[in-house]
Amino acid sequence: MNAQEQLREMTRKQHQHEYVCRGLFERKGALSYIGHLDLKAVFERALRRAGLPILYSQGFNPRPMIVFALPLGVGIDTEGDWLDVSMEVPFDPDEYVRRINAELPEGLKVIRAVSIDEPQNSIMSVVTCAEYRIEAKGITKPVLDLFSKQEVITMKKSKGREIEVDIRPLLIKPLTSSTPDSVEYMCYAGSTKNLRPDVLLKALCESGGFSKEEADEARVTRIALYGGEYPDISAIEGLT
């Protein structure tokens, strides 16, 4: 049990019930340039401005109980990320969407939400796969080529030293790509197996298949998140 789960457990005992609004959100523009913790704070302040009956953690420093499905790196847009917000009372998800959107800064938007009573697991532990889109000049071919390789070796920093890792097993499948400058793919994501798009771009550059300059300008969008064991995957919204 990690610290966040412990906190959740503590809070749950106190209140007996939590009512979760699980929202699908998108992020683009200026808001894409902030880090994960800052994004969390932006949501927290928007929730407070909206005057929603959010549940707070217990302890010295009560925090709103909100959990993201998967951290979102600096510079990455999303069309398909999920966020759980715990409420003190049952709350209409459509009303939640309406009120939070009125308070979110431009670039952040909750697209839709469902309510989940007493989720069994943290949304973080549900995520297993993600779909990404990378837009950059000439990106499609080198990315598609990766899928025909046996292994894709890149260097990774681990405990202060560089080690070789094979990222090929983390790649699942390419999705339809219509232009040479925009490619979509599915890979593993979440707390056990995870392929960050910047690691994939780094691997491409190291193998000489792509230039560093183009990679630096690449725009990455997370399209969707899934749970379940591939290929038996399903949408996050119904998973508890």
Added chain:
Amino acid sequence: METRPLLIYNSDMHEEVKVPHSVLMSVESPGRYVGGEKNQIVKPIDDSIVRTVFCFPDVYEIGMSNLALQILYKVLNGPEWSSCERAFSPWPDMDKKMREHNIPLYSLETKSPLNEFDVIAFSLGYEMCFTNVLQMLDLGGVPLLSKDRKDSDPVVVAGGPVTCNIEPMADFFDAAFIGEGEEVDLEFTRVIKEFKDSGKKDRKALLKRLASIDGVYVPGLYTPKFENGKFKGYDIEDGAPATVHKRIVKDLDSVDYPLSPVVPNNNVVHDRAYLELFRGCIRGCRFCQAGYLYRPVREKSMKTLCEQGITIMNNTGYDELGILSLSTSDYSELGPLTDGLLEVFNKQHSSLSLPSLRIDNFALDLMEKASQTRKTGLTFAPEAGTQRLRDVINKGICEDDIMSSLELAFKGGWSTVKLYFMLGLPTETMEDVEGIANLAIKIEKLYFDTMRSIGAKPRKPEITVSTSMFIPKPFTPFEWEDQNTEEEFIQKQTTIRNMLKKHRNIRYIWHDVKTSCWEGIYARGDRRLCPVILEGYKKGSIFDAWDQFFDYGLWTQILHDHGLKWEDYTRGRDVDDPLPWDNIDVGVRKDFLKREREKAYKEQITPNCRQQCSGCGATCYKAGICP
């Protein structure tokens, strides 16, 4: 020849600055450079609007924690014909990238390069930000020197406490606001609007017209005279006032306070909402420039503050409200105010931050209520180590007060204490310096004695002693004093360090001597420093307020290259010497400052403004506490 008409802004000219994704991804905290915050105000770009860009010459996270920015942003975005955007100093990594990629410095709201604006307004809160002003102008495509600006260039102005002696930067600013911006900003931009609408072209005429506004100093109209390296007054151009008077807000309740301030998306230095309790300070500590500059003391009413505090929290979503002033405990209705706010906050999981409290029974109670269960540290500012020296500086706090408050605090469960002192105060002897260490040692002993007397198990107390360097500042009774040399400061720091070495519960932290000494040069500087600062900037100095960037050797060399010495600025002055800031009037009269200086030498206390009026001169404003 210049053909573009004065300040007529053609919206066709507008070119949005686009920063490549790769640049943003290559710098630290790119969220600083993109805007898009909740409550930002984006007005259209239109010829009929006077466009101001409010520039804060430090990094975004510092600037966005600044209350003046939020207040003036609101004021200048008030009328339909005026707009205000924001810009901050790019951090050295971004500075480098912008130069490499030829990206001009731009406003966060409409991404307009600075040279597209009608007015560039800098907020100067401390002297060491001077080179950042030049950095921002340079990156923004604006000529650095006022005299080099063309009719079509923006008007560059400065505001903030540093403008009470803007001489070291006089060559770079077209104008400076003396006093509080709420009052003068819109009058200033109104004149610019009239000029813009009339299609007149003459920049010099505009500056003269601006100089006729009360509280506006146009340095170009004043030529300093020097004889044998000594300042001898100004030659003043016709039409410019002999003295520029400070402007103030008489009734703070009437100010259109920002109830929906811009809420940064990334973590800034003070991530909370702010409420200003009052301006000025009743105390009259003789070293404190703010205590004189912001006279007279003007309070906001409890009712206004309570309403504003609650609204501002709802509009920002912050979970903490900081109440601001020079001395929180001196707010006359502090108890009812904090009760009123806490009643609402406790239901909303919000907290109250209470800086600048004088620690006594009431304050301890209040801190307990405000932070509920957490025991945060206690802060004391005795400023000097002996009672004699505390009387010299008119710091109305005595050792018995400190000790009895601390005893109460220790009994109440506190064990973390911070103590702030200054080194190099006038008349200071080594006995006073040793007094600093001795006081800390006494407090350490008091902790263990108190624990023993109540039969409690002592924890490890954390006592922090922090010393800064006293820098004589204009408009204080110590404006004529001698500043300690670097060697003297270091010797004093070493003495304290050695005395506290064996006390493991006491931590001693000291400020960098070099930056403070240099700050002293600017504080009482004159116009001969302008070329020094320009050369420092051209040789690569920015962010001098940050110890890691301040190049002491380089600056000293440049000073010498310009035929100047440290002593020219750090030396004591004769009370009858003309001073470079004599053409500025902040309400506090020189004869009062001289009287205070005499009293300091006699170790005599001056009663605070609430006890008795000392006749400083600020009654001329007929505002606030003044009789």
